[in-house]
Amino acid sequence: MSNQVGSPRRRPTLWSGRRTQGLYRAGEESPPPVAGWEPRYRRSVIVSDVLSILTAVCLVGSLVGAWTGMAGAKVVVLGAVTAGVVLCSLAMNRAWNLVVLGQGAEEFRRLGRGLFLADVGLGLAGLAFSISTMRPWVFLVVPAMALLAFPARYGLRKLLHRARIEGRCLLPVLAAGSPSTVTDLITRTRKNPHIGWRVDAVCTADGRGNRAGELDGVPVVGELDKLADHVRRGGYRIVAITGDPYWTPKRLQQLAWTLEGSGAEMVVAPPLMEVAGPRLHMTGVFGMPLLRVSAPTFTGGRRVVKDIFDRVSSALLLLFLAPLLLIVSLAIAVDSRGPVFYRQRRVGKDGQEFTIIKFRTMVRNADQLLAGLTEQNEGSGLLFKMRRDPRITRVGGLLRRYSIDELPQLFNVLGGSMSLVGPRPPLPEETARYGPDVRRRLLVKPGVTGLWQVSGRSDLSWDEAVRLDLRYVEDWSLALDAVILWKTFRAVLSGQGAY
Known part of the structure; x- marks a missing residue:
């Protein structure tokens, strides 16, 4: 041939x-x-990281020097040491390996691990050599590097993805x-x-x-x-x-x-198509390569970190968004009669029911009107969805488009019944019809956002939504949460799949 x-x-x-x-x-x-573009893309990533590190050292390092009264020469030395340690840590953690660049959470996991280990190393060095002036570099300069490097990496990835969608x-x-x-x-x-x-x-x-x-x-x-x-x-x-x-x-x-x-x-x-990420481990036993699949992690240190992050972040977001929440509440009260908030029973971790809080986006008697609309259901599986639901109010349509109606769920996160990231919180009547496989969604807390949110929301079929939720339950990691939160902002701003 x-x-x-x-x-x-x-x-x-x-x-x-x-x-x-x-x-x-x-x-x-x-x-x-x-491919010719691969090493060039890798160089672009390296240049982006170096520029982020140097920018943080120059700008934040200068402010630290002025704030502490540090001599200019000392600022330069500490800045050079900090930049060198961070770059070495990124290289040792293979943060620029072509295999992970441009896809998945592993790229950001390695970047974060490299920055974190460099920060820990600098902090220990400061303690070991009694360098008190190292503290601002550990707590301000290196975090500033992360704030610059992560968005820059994400921007390069979006350019690469756009090129790939165009066939390049x-x-x-x-x-x-x-x-x-x-x-x-x-x-x-x-x-x-x-x-x-x-x-x-x-x-x-x-x-x-x-x-x-x-x-x-x-x-x-x-x-x-x-x-x-x-x-x-x-x-x-x-x-x-x-x-x-x-x-x-x-x-x-x-x-x-x-x-x-x-x-x-x-x-x-491998035959385990839906298992990936931190659960897969390749090991050799008696000269045989074996693919080990570890059990999903539902407890432990990482879950504690996730819970602390959820509660602290929800509290800060509620304080920051308080003016917006007040304006939305007034708009709902003026637009239609009824309560500002909509409360509904949902099922959370381990099948325990809780009351979810959302902004009301429908008329007051929306639940009673549902029976007359079942024949017009555009959803699939156990979900009821209509693109032009007549029960939605004028203000409610706008709130749904940009997911503003979901913001009161931050109170659920603060109370511990929900997480910032997790599977979609189901209704009790949905879970009553769950099979054993779908019930695995209930092994973790439901989330305000999740893989379903950043992958199409209401445009997803029931089977696809379940598959994404189960994939999250099986392959959860802190890095995956960070990627989902980042992508949520884009999904919310675009309004795609929200109705």
Whole structure:
């Protein structure tokens, strides 16, 4: 079969005019197929971090020096030491590894860990050498670095994601497995282009696809036993191995050996598709590579940190948002008759019921009118949703669009019945019809926001909303919470999926 069939489609890139390595003649060794934009994007991230660190040192460090009366030379020395320690810590924590840049929470987790360990190191050094002037650098300068570095990283990521959605800065992928699992992978990559994968070719056990020799529009270039040859000739960046009886441990090991030196990254999709993040651990036992799946963490130190963060943050937000809450309350009272707040029984952690508090967005007798609208339900599963619900008031429509009606739930967070981030708080009648798998949503506190909020809100199907909630329960981490909170602001401002 001609090599041209499986060649990566060439597209302009964002950070470089150099293209991904393409086809090579049979028998030739291809150089590592690293896309030209990858090292340039990594350099952009490094420059962004360095600028954030230097800006914090220059601006906040100067203020610290003026506030403490520190000599200019000492400010320069402490600033240089602080910047050097932070940069070394980021490098040691692999915060600039290409594998984590541009996707997932791991990039921000490594950045945060690097800054935190540098801060701890500086603090211990100050105590060990009795440097009292180190305290402002630990408590002011390094946190200022974080306030600059995280938004800068996020801005670069958004530029990269936008380029990928436009068809640029994508990594050519050769998928190998059964037609069903490969088709599922193709669907996922097209649905989530921001991940950066573009399946350009497929290998199957028999080397066949449909009548046109394709799978979901992607050409089938050969059989699984010839996979390594196609990788070397095609210059693919990623080799994605999906489920197929052909793949035995011996064949996967042999393929890994054969691909050494090709520069292609071999990725094997485990059968546990919905388990990821901190729960997966690769270990070796008796010379066998084993994928360990640890139990979800519902207690412990991280949960205590989350609870403290929830309560402190909700208290501060309520104080900061007090004027807005007052204005909204007055607008609701003027717009329609009825109470300002809407109270409803919901189900929380471990199935315990609590009263959720929201701004009223519907007419006073909205619950009695629901029976006459059931035939117009646009929601799926156990949820009732209407894009143009006649029960919603004029002010209520605006509050719902920007999720302002959810703000009183901060009182629930302050009281401990809810969290800032978590699954959607269900109604008692919903939970009464839950199956055993869906009931796992109740293992953690429900949240004011969550994966469902930043992934489409009311536009999501019931099955998709459940899948996202279960994924959060299974793979929760502090870094994931931080990413969800950050994305919530964008989702709220856009108003997408809110009605």
